[in-house]
Amino acid sequence: MKRSRTVAALLLGGISPLLFACGEDGPEEATVYPSVEACTAEKPASDCAEAFTAARQEHLAGAPRFASREACEAEMGDGACTPANEGMGSGTGSIFVPALVGFMIGRSLTGGYAQPVYFDRQGYARSGNTRIAETPLPPQRRDEIRQGSGGVSSSSGSYYRPGSGNSGKSFTVTTSGRSAGFGSTGSSRGFSGS
Amino acid sequence: MERVRTAPRPQWQAKLDEIGFPFHTDADGTAYWDESAYWRFSLAEIETLEEAAEEVYRLCEKAVGHVVTRGLYEAVGLPRWAAPAIEASWKERDGRDMALYARFDFAWDGKGGPPKALELNAETPTSLYETAVAQWCWLQDVHPDADQFNSLEEALVERWQARMQAFPALASQAEAVHFACLMPHPEDEATIAYLQTLALRAGMTTKAMPIQAIRYDDASGCFLDDAGLPIRQLMKLYPWDWMIREETGRELVTAAAQGRIRMIEPAWKMVMASKGLFALLWELNPGHPNLLQTSLDRTGFPAGATVVAKPLLGREGSNVSIATLDAAGLPIGQPIAQTEGPYVDEGWVYQSFTPLAEADGNHAVFGVWMAGGKPCGLGIREDRALITGNTSRFVPHMIAPP
Numbered sequence: 001m002k003r004s005r006t007v008a009a010l011l012l013g014g015i016s017p018l019l020f021a022c023g024e025d026g027p028e029e030a031t032v033y034p035s036v037e038a039c040t041a042e043k044p045a046s047d048c049a050e051a052f053t054a055a056r057q058e059h060l061a062g063a064p065r066f067a068s069r070e071a072c073e074a075e076m077g078d079g080a081c082t083p084a085n086e087g088m089g090s091g092t093g094s095i096f097v098p099a100l101v102g103f104m105i106g107r108s109l110t111g112g113y114a115q116p117v118y119f120d121r122q123g124y125a126r127s128g129n130t131r132i133a134e135t136p137l138p139p140q141r142r143d144e145i146r147q148g149s150g151g152v153s154s155s156s157g158s159y160y161r162p163g164s165g166n167s168g169k170s171f172t173v174t175t176s177g178r179s180a181g182f183g184s185t186g187s188s189r190g191f192s193g194s
Numbered sequence: 195m196e197r198v199r200t201a202p203r204p205q206w207q208a209k210l211d212e213i214g215f216p217f218h219t220d221a222d223g224t225a226y227w228d229e230s231a232y233w234r235f236s237l238a239e240i241e242t243l244e245e246a247a248e249e250v251y252r253l254c255e256k257a258v259g260h261v262v263t264r265g266l267y268e269a270v271g272l273p274r275w276a277a278p279a280i281e282a283s284w285k286e287r288d289g290r291d292m293a294l295y296a297r298f299d300f301a302w303d304g305k306g307g308p309p310k311a312l313e314l315n316a317e318t319p320t321s322l323y324e325t326a327v328a329q330w331c332w333l334q335d336v337h338p339d340a341d342q343f344n345s346l347e348e349a350l351v352e353r354w355q356a357r358m359q360a361f362p363a364l365a366s367q368a369e370a371v372h373f374a375c376l377m378p379h380p381e382d383e384a385t386i387a388y389l390q391t392l393a394l395r396a397g398m399t400t401k402a403m404p405i406q407a408i409r410y411d412d413a414s415g416c417f418l419d420d421a422g423l424p425i426r427q428l429m430k431l432y433p434w435d436w437m438i439r440e441e442t443g444r445e446l447v448t449a450a451a452q453g454r455i456r457m458i459e460p461a462w463k464m465v466m467a468s469k470g471l472f473a474l475l476w477e478l479n480p481g482h483p484n485l486l487q488t489s490l491d492r493t494g495f496p497a498g499a500t501v502v503a504k505p506l507l508g509r510e511g512s513n514v515s516i517a518t519l520d521a522a523g524l525p526i527g528q529p530i531a532q533t534e535g536p537y538v539d540e541g542w543v544y545q546s547f548t549p550l551a552e553a554d555g556n557h558a559v560f561g562v563w564m565a566g567g568k569p570c571g572l573g574i575r576e577d578r579a580l581i582t583g584n585t586s587r588f589v590p591h592m593i594a595p596p
Contacts, residue, residue, distance in 0.1 A: 001341055002240065002341050002342065002343045002344065002345060002593060003330060003333070003341055003342040003343075003344045003345060004326070004330060004344060004345050004346065004347045004348045005348070064387065065214060071391070071395075074394055074395075075391075075394055095212075178409055178410055178411070178412075179406070179407075179408075179409060179410075179441070180408040180409055180410040180417060180440075180441060180442040180445075180446075181440045181441025181442055182374075182405045182406060182408050182430075182432065182437055182440050182441075182442070183376050183404070183405045183406035183432065183440070184440055184441070185436035185439065185440060186376045186405075186432060186433075186436060187376060187406070
């Protein structure tokens, strides 16, 4: 046989909106809310509900997708994954995504945004396929947030649901430093390989 | 070989979406993934392609060595000041600066003559996921018992495993490999996510990030990720010859030359990726059956020859033209075909024209994938035009008796 025995550990969710790629021009800090309740402690309730809905939509559309729970957990951490079809109403039942642990509201060049957030195995906050946090959170803190989000700890629906457990508090992620300046040529030329 | 027309799978778009390949249709609504046909090869034909790829890759490696030992960087369109990184990495090409992958483009009609290598995309080859996954799943759906020249995924996992053996800190997960590309760029992000997955499967710790978010720390001479952690190993889906000309390009050359950062692909790959290498290949191996006459000088072709002009550091089929030349090397009349693009600055390479496989008005270029020096897969691009570009359709293949 000249073909691989199997392929595709990762079924690519692919599209990840960029949050912090523009260096000094981009947003430098965003607050992550593990629940709508945690959000309404700081912001108007209608903004929080709207942001949660937008983040959830984004999560359904753009979460990294894996062909098995093992493949997902290998990247996202033990117990961090959930079948993609739960709460999605479609899919084959064999695709796994990281469970949502919270959402962000922030400011970007194009206006406000809301983004889904989860953690990877190293403890970095991620959104889509993009790592958004400067530093990893320690495992204990991650567990607290997950429980606060009602995410993986829930048995009936692994997605974040508003009102299901709201002990989590908001936290922030930041970036800083001198840009190496890579990417300028491709950005101007519309690079797509050869 | 034969181009077989066939009915696409019902709901083929949804099937591709589901396996993580939403890029099947171009923005203008035309299909990029085209399963209304496939190419069928005999095993002997595939073995002929494999042998040709292995042979020409070996010649390419020798030609890179020729450039490095003689310092012929201008001939491949590269600045001399990049030499320290190129030379240091070339010394470790069998170990810590090993190649990951590359893709040849071959022209071959299977009618008796040998396959001809048109070029080697040695740094940022496109259509990885289409080749390794999408056409594999297509075959599994439509002809599960048929074979395909496609062990690309397994071969790449093996490359990552080999890398771990060269770096104990990767094996112990004390160090990570960073994966970077332009973001936002859904296709490239998908490609690095796939490569990252294969590295993960080999047992590595990986981190993905936008290439624009890489930082440089002048005090330590280290490149940093978006978390401020040093980048020791960087898989970049972005050309070396652009990076070295960007803001911290010289710092990158120094860091790579000193082994403070290990790049994937390594710096010597920018020599191999230059189209100028094929001029050197012809000079070193004139008349080789798998090569076409190629030169940096267009006056060396016989009068009346049809010649393809390509930018030395071009990509995606941009700025390519095909014309018939007179005795002085000047085009006779209008070009037979040409494409526009941004690659007009760094010189040109001229190559004898040879026809691609053609069926029903479709011209097919055969992309043979290499993992290190080993051929491991085939991805076919088709176009109604003579020049294959970034919108040319991807058409699957299988190995089966006629």
